[in-house]
Amino acid sequence: MSLSDLLDFGPFFDNIDAILRGFWATIRLAALAGVFSLVIGTVLASLRVSPVPVLRAAGTGYVNIVRNTPLTLVLIMCSLGLNDTLGLTFSDDSGTTYYWWAVLGLSGYTGAFVCEALRSGINTVPIGQAEAARSIGLTFSQSLRMVILPQAFRAVIAPLGSVFIAMIKNTTVATAASYSEVVTEMKTLLDLPSFTSGAIPLFLGVAAGFLILVLPTGYFFGWLAKRTAVAR
């Protein structure tokens, strides 16, 4: 194999359509999973600090189970277990259904990490803030929503950024849930009999694509953390 083969970006650009389609699928998955995992994580964190023991136990149980299960397993359970075996589908179109299962699986998984980041943020909020909130007559959930969580979020924006970066990279596991994102497209290309050279440039290209997604995410969260920091 010659050096020119190794650096042959021809096949990469010949198949740029498929690769871009794959990245678009990755972005659609990551964006929605980002929103959902934020919601799920916030609900879980609220459960875990709730004064009601049953709710606390539910939150703790969920986080401990999901955080300690490999993501591949979570996704396969969603697509093979819930979808194929139990027949829980979102739509007649299998592509759409697998998309939603990938979104839910990834969100449910990432939500557990968002919850834990958020909980460490809640611990940075001085106890006096909660006491002041209660003393003007806010209920527990109002104190949480209006006083504690807004400050907790601001305190953990940087760690949340890391959670989201991990989530973006975890989208590649969704291929296990039969959702075709960029890595699925890449493997399909590599398996084509006509694909004889240019595997390494293909890898490099896809890796560069992830850099383009992830780097701005990191910068964005860094900027946001600085902008919203609470002075005490």
Added chain:
Amino acid sequence: MTDSKGGAEPSVPGGTDRADGPLVEVRDVNKHFGELHVLRDVNLTVARGEVVVIIGPSGSGKSTLCRSINRLEPIDSGTILVDGKPLPQEGRDLARLRADVGMVFQSFNLFAHKTILENVTLGPLKVRKESRETVEKRAMELLDRVGIANQAQKYPAQLSGGQQQRAAIARSLAMRPKVILFDEPTSALDPEMINEVLDVMTGLARDGMTMIVVTHEMGFARRAAQQVVFMADGQIVEANSPEEFFTNPQSDRAKDFLSKILTH
């Protein structure tokens, strides 16, 4: 009497009119922190419009008593009545009670992510569900009254300690509480800022606000209080008018305590 319905009295509904009774009644209250017995059979009655100063050595249970009146600390036994009603358990009723009992903390505890104006309007908007227009108007009047109207758009960390504490008083007043609890409101302040806060509190007392104030500021106690309560080891050792208490303390504990704070 021309009353046609035989026997019907032109009645005042049942028993004592609430508006006449004491505003806060603490009866036989006990509280432990683990093994530590921090409140021992505490009894205290606060009349409407009365200002009570609680004084005593550190660790004697002053903060705990103060905080138990809006149930930031639950008690083990005894009864606490606010406006004739016993303190509710956790939940919505308790939140409603707390809206009527203001609290001012030693460390201000202004909401760090909200402006001064937002700090003052949050309770009336979310708890009382008043309209934003009325709430903001009243908030600005209150901020003006405590002398920091020009700081309304700033965040707490941008204000001096004295200004923050005055904002905290305004936040408390915005709820139109029946009584305000002050837990060492000037202890965290630099000396030059103590008076600006005490002046605001003296003004409130003069306007008839019912106040329970944990403080060692004897000038304030003399000027504003009707009753001084001396606590030691979780007990109320002595309760008297400020004049009597400071010039003629009865118990050895009080004499000892006063001699210590007077020589400084």
